[in-house]
Amino acid sequence: QKEVEQDPGPLSVPEGAIVSLNCTYSNSAFQYFMWYRQYSRKGPELLMYTYSSGNKEDGRFTAQVDKSSKYISLFIRDSQPSDSATYLCAMSATSSASKIIFGSGTRLSIRP
Amino acid sequence: NAGVTQTPKFRILKIGQSMTLQCTQDMNHNYMYWYRQDPGMGLKLIYYSVGAGITDKGEVPNGYNVSRSTTEDFPLRLELAAPSQTSVYFCASSVTGGAYEQYFGPGTRLTVT
Numbered sequence: 382q383k384e385v386e387q388d389p390g391p392l393s394v395p396e397g398a399i400v401s402l403n404c405t406y407s408n409s410a411f412q413y414f415m416w417y418r419q420y421s422r423k424g425p426e427l428l429m430y431t432y433s434s435g436n437k438e439d440g441r442f443t444a445q446v447d448k449s450s451k452y453i454s455l456f457i458r459d460s461q462p463s464d465s466a467t468y469l470c471a472m473s474a475t476s477s478a479s480k481i482i483f484g485s486g487t488r489l490s491i492r493p
Numbered sequence: 494n495a496g497v498t499q500t501p502k503f504r505i506l507k508i509g510q511s512m513t514l515q516c517t518q519d520m521n522h523n524y525m526y527w528y529r530q531d532p533g534m535g536l537k538l539i540y541y542s543v544g545a546g547i548t549d550k551g552e553v554p555n556g557y558n559v560s561r562s563t564t565e566d567f568p569l570r571l572e573l574a575a576p577s578q579t580s581v582y583f584c585a586s587s588v589t590g591g592a593y594e595q596y597f598g599p600g601t602r603l604t605v606t
Contacts, residue, residue, distance in 0.1 A: 389533065413592045424497070424583050424597030425536070432593075469535070473592040478526065478585075479551065481592050483535030 384408050387470055387484030395492050400457040404470035404484050407451065413476060414446050416455045417469040419486065425469055429455065460491045494519050497598035499584050505604045506574045514569040514601050516584030524590040525567040526551075527559065529580040530600075536583065542567055543590060574605045 387404045394400055402416075412433055417425035429444040431437045431453075437444045443456040453472070457464055470484040500515045518525065523544045528536040528551075538551030542561040556578060558570040567586075571578060584598040 385535065387535075415593060422600070422602075424585075424599050426597065427593070427595065430593035471535075471592075476591050476593075478524065478587055478590055478592045478595050479538060479541050479549070481536075481538070483537075485533055485535050 382407060385470065385472060385482050385484045388487055389485060391488040391490055393490045393492060394460060396460060396462060398460050398491075400455075400460050400464070400489060400491075402455040402457075402468050402470075402487050402489065404453050404472075405451055406453070406472060406482075408472075408474065408482075409448070409451065410474035411472040411482075413473040413481075414444070414453050415471040415481070416442075416444055417471060417483075419467045419469060421466075428468075462491045462493050465489060465491045496520065497584055497586055497596055499582075499598040499601050501601060502599070503602045505606065506571075508574060508576065508605060510574050511570070511572050512574065512603075514571070514582055514584075514603075516567045516569065516598060517565050518567075518584075518586040518596075518598075519565065520586060520588075520596070521564060522586035522588050522596075523564065524587045525561065526585040526587075526595065527557070527567070527569045528583045528585065529553065530583060531580050539569065539582075571603075576605050579603060579605045 467486040526541040527539040540559040
């Protein structure tokens with residue numbers, strides 16, 4: 382069993398829809414949770430970062446962590462075609478970047 | 494600032510050949526990282542460096558070597574290329590080494606045949 386599981390998709394939704402992307406994990410020691418966006422043929426870019434449990438909002442994006450269920454989510458409101466990308470979840474038990482475990486990514490397509 | 498730059502963008506190698514993937518950052522970051530990304534898999538850490546002259550192995554270091562002689566540059570060397578090293582390679586950097594502040598380069602797509 383992988384430490385971090387992420388549905389690869391692809392997920393296709395109409396423009397303006399609310400998108401929900403999810404990851405599950407098995408290591409209860411994870412404390413740092415990240416979401417990266419990766420456009421085709423580009424490097425990942427950090428979208429959201431959450432420490433421990435709870436919600437964090439940044440514009441149209443909301444990251445949610447449920448440590449009791451070992452489940453994290455990224456919500457995208459009012460989705461735009463420019464949101465079409467692969468979304469990677471990542472997590473770590475320590476603050477060190479050398480210990481990050483990445484999910485395999487979910488491919489998202491927003492239809493105009 | 495150009496951020497993190499990587500060269501080449503694409504490369505095809507024959508089995509047994511060697512090559513160096515270049516990575517340069519102009520943000521004066523102490524920490525630098527090399528990852529590989531295979532289809533259907535998460536990014537895997539190959540090597541990282543916490544400063545000039547200091548490097549350490551990540552999760553998948555076999556078949557690779559690194560050096561860090563300057564703050565800006567962190568080249569990744571492949572000796573005796575194998576088909577299993579076909580992947581997309583990303584270099585990243587960060588100021589403090591925190592899990593929440595990595596900046597990635599655009600990647601090098603390598604095929605070994």
